[in-house]
Amino acid sequence: MAGMYFEDFEIGAVIRHEVTRTVTETDNLLITTLTMNVQPLHLDAEFAKESIFGRQIVNSIFTLGVVTGVPVQDTTLGTTLGNLGFRDIEFPKPVFFGDTLRVETEALDKRESKSRPDTGIVGIEHRGYNQRGELVCVVRRSALMKRRIEAVDAATVS
Numbered sequence: 001m002a003g004m005y006f007e008d009f010e011i012g013a014v015i016r017h018e019v020t021r022t023v024t025e026t027d028n029l030l031i032t033t034l035t036m037n038v039q040p041l042h043l044d045a046e047f048a049k050e051s052i053f054g055r056q057i058v059n060s061i062f063t064l065g066v067v068t069g070v071p072v073q074d075t076t077l078g079t080t081l082g083n084l085g086f087r088d089i090e091f092p093k094p095v096f097f098g099d100t101l102r103v104e105t106e107a108l109d110k111r112e113s114k115s116r117p118d119t120g121i122v123g124i125e126h127r128g129y130n131q132r133g134e135l136v137c138v139v140r141r142s143a144l145m146k147r148r149i150e151a152v153d154a155a156t157v158s
Contacts, residue, residue: 002073002074002077002078003072003073003074003075003077003078003079003080004075004076004145005079005145005147005148006110006119006120006122006145006146006147006148007147007148009110009122009124009145010107011110013106013107014104014105015071015075015105015106016104017070017071017073017102017104017105019073020070020100020101020102021066021070022098022099022100022101023062023066023095023096023097023098023099023100023101024097025056027058027062028042028056028058028059028062028097029043031059031061031062032059035061037061039059041053041056041057042056042057042058042059043056044056053096056096056097057094057096058094058096058097058099060091060095060137062095063095063136063137064137064139066101066128067101067126067127067128067139068086068139068141070103071103071105071124071126075105076143076145079145079146080143080144080145080146081119081144081145081146082143082144083142083143083144084121084141084142084143084144085142086141087141087142088138088139089137089138089139089140090137090139091136091137092134092135092136092138093130093136094136095130095136095137099130099136100131101128101130101136102128102129102131103126103127103128104126104127104129105124105125105126105127106127107122107123108123108124108140109122109123110122112147113144116144117147118147119144119146119147121142121143121144122145123140124140124141125138125139126138126139
């Protein structure tokens, strides 16, 4: 698997993910209707024209999904046991149809699990930017990560 193990995360290291994603009107329509979000800023072009944005904005749940999904291949694919929580989610700028998002990830902190010696908990921050370099999403989360077998074996011997 391509994911990182607990030991691979270095506090303060930033990963700039190569995969980018251009957001379409269809993306927005699907997530908005699937989640039963009837906010006219997402669905009604005429309503949105009169908003402070002057046009429709992309549903922030889609933005959050992309910003947390893009990093999976580089960070947690096959090595995470689950998200323990999301916190401090911010959307400093709106995302519009046609915006291309890129993501970077930083490890904020980590600690070995007290109850599961074969796992560790990593605090991660994902930052999403549009094609103009504007920050559009920041999310901090905690992930329960697998540890490398040799690290677990060494900890058990000590």
